[in-house]
Amino acid sequence: MNSKKNTGTFYLNPYLGGVFLGLVLMMTFYFTGRGLGASGAAKSTVVAAVNAVSHEHAEKSHYYGKFVTDDQHPMNTWLVFEVVGVLAGAFLSGLFFNRLKLKVEHSPKITSRRRLIFAVSGGILFGIGSQLAKGCTSGAALSGMAVLSLAGFITMMAIFGTAFIFAWVFKKNWI
Amino acid sequence: MVGPLIPMGVIPQAWDNVFAVLLGMGFGFTLEASGFSSSRKIIGTFFGYDFVVLKVFFTAAITAMLGLLYMSYTGLVEFSMLYIQPTYVTSAIVGGIVMGIGFSMGGYCPGTSFCAVAIGKLDALVFTIGMLVGILIFSESFPVFEKMYNSSFLGPKLVTDSLGISKGLFAFLLVFAAVGMFWGATWVEHKVKKVEY
Known part of the structure; x- marks a missing residue:
């Protein structure tokens, strides 16, 4: 494992990785009643950006309108916080397994x-x-x-x- | 303690976002450590030289499903309190097809692209920017999609209700199918020429 780890080519056994991922997902449901996600955070980012440029446009739109409320910033959603965690977790794994590198694969x-x-x-x-x-x-x-x-x-x-x-x-x- | 803990009020609502970050970290760490930060590893599933996506994805789905069913049988979790994604048949199929084409071109899905961005993959960064542009395009042209978006609504329907079988039988059949797929995948992996990446 050490030589693989040094060259950044060590990966978890896929079944073990799958069990870990499944347990994280199960705990997410057990604690919060909802599952994991990703694209929802990107949507919040777009809604927030459009809302900042033109609040009127966002409020009138049938689509953005679903996600714009007066009492809460559009970035203040569960999935945005979760994706901050995803970025941090993936960075830590990359650091641990020697895979941090700027490149186009x-x-x-x-x-x-x-x-x-x-x-x-x-x-x-x-x-x-x-x-x-x-x-x-x-x-x-x-x-x-x-x-x-x-x-x-x-x-x-x-x-x-x-x-x-x-x-x-x-x-x-x-x- | 009967879950889900936050909706049931066992843990105060204020902790929701703290759990979001912690659970997200577990999600991101596991995806990256399993190899989901490499588009060429991910796409290997479709050419048969690396089935990591198939193995991790189905193992995870089955683990979580069996765990939640078990917790629901033993009264540890109230199944009816869990969020079930509502089914809109047409948009689920069309959206899935559009995502599938995007997947085969970009090599990532949103969650895996975030992981790849976190370790410095520039192709993933470009994919993520594209995703934001795609969401903007969809939102601005929503009137074009609106009818399809709302059509064939079935509510938060369970697959077991539409098939008319019990959850236990369905879980058994899914595990059976997955083990068959894993076996087939390993067989194909040995046959296919290794691709270096």
Whole structure:
């Protein structure tokens, strides 16, 4: 483990990692009654930014309007605090396992530029899709499945099924 | 103590955000330590050279599901107090498809991109910026999506209710299916040429 740890290539056994992740998710439900998430914090960031630029526009919009209230700042949501924790936790793991490094990770067959163009495009689609489905892989799929939500299973199958097909379309970017 | 502890008032509401940060840290640490901060490791699931996503994701879902069912049977948690994501069939499918395409192009989902940003991956930072732009695009063009967004609403429906089977039987079948998938995945991993990343 030590040599792997020194080169930053040590990872938890996937089943052990899965059990840890499942226990964190279970405790999240046990303490707070809700699951883990990620895209919701990004949504709060956008709502807060739009609200700061034009409060009137945000209040009138059928979408932002759902998340803007007079008594609370749009960034004051559970998921924003949770994502602050995610960033800190991942940083600590990166520090511990020697993986802190600024870099663009990409297949040797493509340029960094191409990788970044695909990354931003993928991000845009993920942003749109997560709002439509009212949650992403964490909030809708994983947390939904833990409490047997029908939506969780539908979203999980749609995400992984589509990604499986389209990964082969974009194969050149990856292998 | 019967959970969920904060909604039941066992732990004061003021602690909610403290737990958010602590549980988020556990989430982020485990994702990163399992290898979810690398897009090429994540995407390996779809080409068969590294099934870490499949193994971690389904093990986690099953662990949490079995744990919560067990706690609910023993009276440790009040299942009806847990938040069940409501089902909107059309938008769950269409949203999932759009996310799936984004996943195959970007190599991350939102949670994993945050982890990768935290350890310095610039492609993840760009993905995250794209995500904010995507949310802005969706919100500004919400009238276009509004009808689909609200359509085929079934409420907070459980998969066991739509299948008409008990939670215990469903859990058993899911574990059975997952073990089968893990076995198949390991078999494929041995067959497929290793990809260096």
